[in-house]
Amino acid sequence: xxxxxxxxxxxxxxxxxxxxxxxxxxxxxxxxxxxxxxxxxxxxxxxxxxxxxxxxxxxxxxxxxxxxxxxxxxxxxxxxxxxxxxxxxxxxxxxxxxxxxxxxxxxxxxxxxxxxxxxxxxxxxxxxxxxxxxxxxxxxxxxxxxxxxxxxxxxxxxxxxxxxxxxxx
Numbered sequence: 001x002x003x004x005x006x007x008x009x010x011x012x013x014x015x016x017x018x019x020x021x022x023x024x025x026x027x028x029x030x031x032x033x034x035x036x037x038x039x040x041x042x043x044x045x046x047x048x049x050x051x052x053x054x055x056x057x058x059x060x061x062x063x064x065x066x067x068x069x070x071x072x073x074x075x076x077x078x079x080x081x082x083x084x085x086x087x088x089x090x091x092x093x094x095x096x097x098x099x100x101x102x103x104x105x106x107x108x109x110x111x112x113x114x115x116x117x118x119x120x121x122x123x124x125x126x127x128x129x130x131x132x133x134x135x136x137x138x139x140x141x142x143x144x145x146x147x148x149x150x151x152x153x154x155x156x157x158x159x160x161x162x163x164x165x166x167x168x169x
Contacts, residue, residue, distance in 0.1 A: 001058075001098045003068060005107050008053040013041040015067035016055070024093030027153055028129050050075045052111050056091070056100045068092040071104035073111060075118070084120040085112060089132075096131070105139055113167060122164040124150070133161065140165040 008016075017040040020031040047053060056069035071089035075082065087108055091101045112118040125132050127146065141163040149157035 001095070003056045003058050003095075003098075003100060003103075005054050005056055005103055008044060008047070008055050008070065008072075010041060010044050012055050012067050012070075013037060013044055016040050016044075016070055019067065019070065019090055019092055022093055024096070025090050028126055028132070029088070029090055030151060050077055052108065054104060054107050056095075056104055058095075068095040069100040069104055071101075071108055073108040073121070075116060083118060084122065085116070085118050087121055087123040089123075101132070101135055102139075105135065109139065109165070119167050120164055121167075122162065124160045124162050126151070126153070127159045127161055133163075136163050136165075142166075 014037060017035065017037045019025055020029060020035060020040070021033065026033075044053075051072060051074045053070065053072040055067045057065045058068055059065055069089070069091040071087065073085045073087050075085045087105070089101060089104055091104075109121065112121050121141075122144075123136065123141070124147065125136065127133075133143075142165070143161045144164050145162050147160050147162060150160040151158055
């Protein structure tokens with residue numbers, strides 16, 4: 001499967017909004033069903049220098065681009081946390097298992113290591129998202145703890161792992 005990674009742009013908002021509502025994606029992110037396209041457009045237009053967002057795109061037969069994944073890294077703004085950042089990621093349900101998540105994560109970790117010189121990169125993941133947990137472990141993330149009843153999903157509370165990758169300097 002051919003895809004490429006590039007920085008997010010405002011024109012990606014519709015595809016990103018659709019991803020955030022998609023069964024197979026929606027359950028593992030912190031969106032809600034009432035999110036509107038304008039919220040996604042506003043979020044993209046207000047990205048700052050602390051946030052690095054990338055999309056994975058495919059090109060169809062007509063030459064149109066389609067977003068099939070997205071990942072971002074946000075450096076914490078507090079002066080005492082500037083060595084750290086948080087990561088978020090989502091991949092279209094029909095394209096999961098094709099290396100898109102790995103490539104997006106590698107893109108973020110390259111920025112973290114080689115351009116921002118970060119020491120700590122962290123994320124949270126629902127405890128039953130086994131494929132994601134496996135990927136994060138392969139990329140050097142360790143489970144640091146469990147946040148009990150961290151979020152609501154389908155009318156129930158769900159736990160999440162806090163995972164981090166610490167780079168020795």
